Amino acid sequence: xxxxxxxxxxxxxxxxxxxxxxxxxxxxxxxxxxxxxxxxxxxxxxxxxxxxxxxxxxxxxxxxxxxxxxxxxxxxxxxxxxxxxxxxxxxxxxxxxxxxxxxxxxxxxxxxxxxxxxxxxxxxxxxxxxxxxxxxxxxxxxxxxxxxxxxxxxxxxxxxxxxxxxxxxxxxxxxxxxxxxxxxxxxxxxxxxxxxxxx
Amino acid sequence: xxxxxxxxxxxxxxxxxxxxxxxxxxxxxxxxxxxxxxxxxxxxxxxxxxxxxxxxxxxxxxxxxxxxxxxxxxxxxxxxxxxxxxxxxxxxxxxxxxxxxxxxxxxxxxxxxxxxxxxxxxxxxxxxxxxxxxxxxxxxxxxxxxxxxxxxxxxxx
Numbered sequence: 586x587x588x589x590x591x592x593x594x595x596x597x598x599x600x601x602x603x604x605x606x607x608x609x610x611x612x613x614x615x616x617x618x619x620x621x622x623x624x625x626x627x628x629x630x631x632x633x634x635x636x637x638x639x640x641x642x643x644x645x646x647x648x649x650x651x652x653x654x655x656x657x658x659x660x661x662x663x664x665x666x667x668x669x670x671x672x673x674x675x676x677x678x679x680x681x682x683x684x685x686x687x688x689x690x691x692x693x694x695x696x697x698x699x700x701x702x703x704x705x706x707x708x709x710x711x712x713x714x715x716x717x718x719x720x721x722x723x724x725x726x727x728x729x730x731x732x733x734x735x736x737x738x739x740x741x742x743x744x745x746x747x748x749x750x751x752x753x754x755x756x757x758x759x760x761x762x763x764x765x766x767x768x769x770x771x772x773x774x775x776x777x778x779x780x781x782x783x784x
Numbered sequence: 785x786x787x788x789x790x791x792x793x794x795x796x797x798x799x800x801x802x803x804x805x806x807x808x809x810x811x812x813x814x815x816x817x818x819x820x821x822x823x824x825x826x827x828x829x830x831x832x833x834x835x836x837x838x839x840x841x842x843x844x845x846x847x848x849x850x851x852x853x854x855x856x857x858x859x860x861x862x863x864x865x866x867x868x869x870x871x872x873x874x875x876x877x878x879x880x881x882x883x884x885x886x887x888x889x890x891x892x893x894x895x896x897x898x899x900x901x902x903x904x905x906x907x908x909x910x911x912x913x914x915x916x917x918x919x920x921x922x923x924x925x926x927x928x929x930x931x932x933x934x935x936x937x938x939x940x941x
Binding site for chain 2: 631632634636637640641644645657678
C-alpha cells in the first residue's frame with residue numbers, strides 16, 4: 586500500500602520540485618522593479634533614464650563584433666554576457682528633498698534572495714556613497730546593481746547578465762553607465778608567517 | 785546632470801558637420817513629431833542658418849560618423865510650459881523597431897529630451913527630440929554605430 590502511494594506520489598513530488606525550482610528561478614530575477622522610483626522622479630528637479638534593453642544590447646554586440654580596434658574589443662568582451670542595462674538618475678535642487686524611505690523599495694529588493702553586497706568598493710566622487718550588489722545563481726553572476734546616493738543625487742544602475750564585478754569600473758562611461766569613479770579599497774591581508782628554515 | 789545638453793550639443797554639432805545631402809524623403813515619424821511641436825507650441829520651423837557654412841567646414845573636418853540627417857528647429861515656443869503628451873506622441877509615431885534609449889527631464893529648465901535608435905543596415909538611425917521652455921529641436925540621423933557609442937560615453941549622470 587505504502588509502496589503504491591509512493592509510486593503515485595513520485596510524479597506529484599517531481600512536479601512540486603519543478604515548481605519550486607521555477608519559483609526559485611523567478612525569485613532570482615536580477616531585473617529590479619524600477620517603477621517604484623516614481624516617487625523620487627516626482628521630487629527630483631532632473632531625471633535621466635537610460636534603457637539598453639535586450640534587443641538594443643543585441644544590436645550593440647552585433648555592431649561591435651565587426652570592429653577590430655583594441656578599445657572596441659575590450660568593450661565587446663566586457664558586454665558579451667550582459668543582456669540589459671537600466672540606469673535611473675535623479676538630481677535634487679536641495680539637500681533633504683528625498684529621504685531614505687524613497688530608496689528603501691530598491692534596497693528591499695536588493696535584500697532578496699540571491700543578492701549579496703560587495704564590500705570595500707567606494708566612489709571617489711565627493712560625498713557619494715556607492716553600494717554594489719551582485720546576484721549569483723548556478724555558479725555565475727546573473728546581475729549587478731549599483732546604488733549611488735549623495736544628499737542631492739540618487740543613481741541606480743541595474744545590469745542584467747554576466748559581468749565580472751572586478752571589471753565594473755571599465756564599464757563606466759560605456760552604454761549609458763555613468764562615471765562613478767568606483768574604486769576597490771585594497772585590504773592588505775596579514776602577511777603569512779615565514780616558514781622557519783630549521784637552521 | 786549636464787549630459788542632456790551635452791548630448792544634444794554633440795548630436796547637433798555632428799549633424800551640422802556633415803557634408804552629405806540632407807534626407808528629404810517622406811518621413812512619417814519625423815513629420816509627426818514636428819507637427820506635434822508646431823501645433824502644441826504654436827511654433828514655426830526655423831531653417832537653420834549658416835548650414836551651408838557648416839557643410840563647407842565639414843569638407844575640412846572629419847564628420848563624426850553621421851551619414852545623413854534631417855533637422856527641425858523651433859524658437860519662441862508658446863503654449864504649455866510642460867508637454868506630458870510628447871512621450872506619447874513619440875511612442876505612437878514610432879514603430880516597434882525604434883528603441884527608447886534615453887529619456888531626460890529637467891523641471892529647472894523645463895527641458896525634455898528623448899533619444900530613440902534603431903538599426904538601419906550596418907548603421908543606426910537616431911531620433912533626438914529636445915524641447916525646453918523656449919526652443920525645440922528634432923533631429924533624425926543615420927549614423928555609424930561608433931558615433932552612437934561615443935555619444936553614449938558623453939552621458940554622465
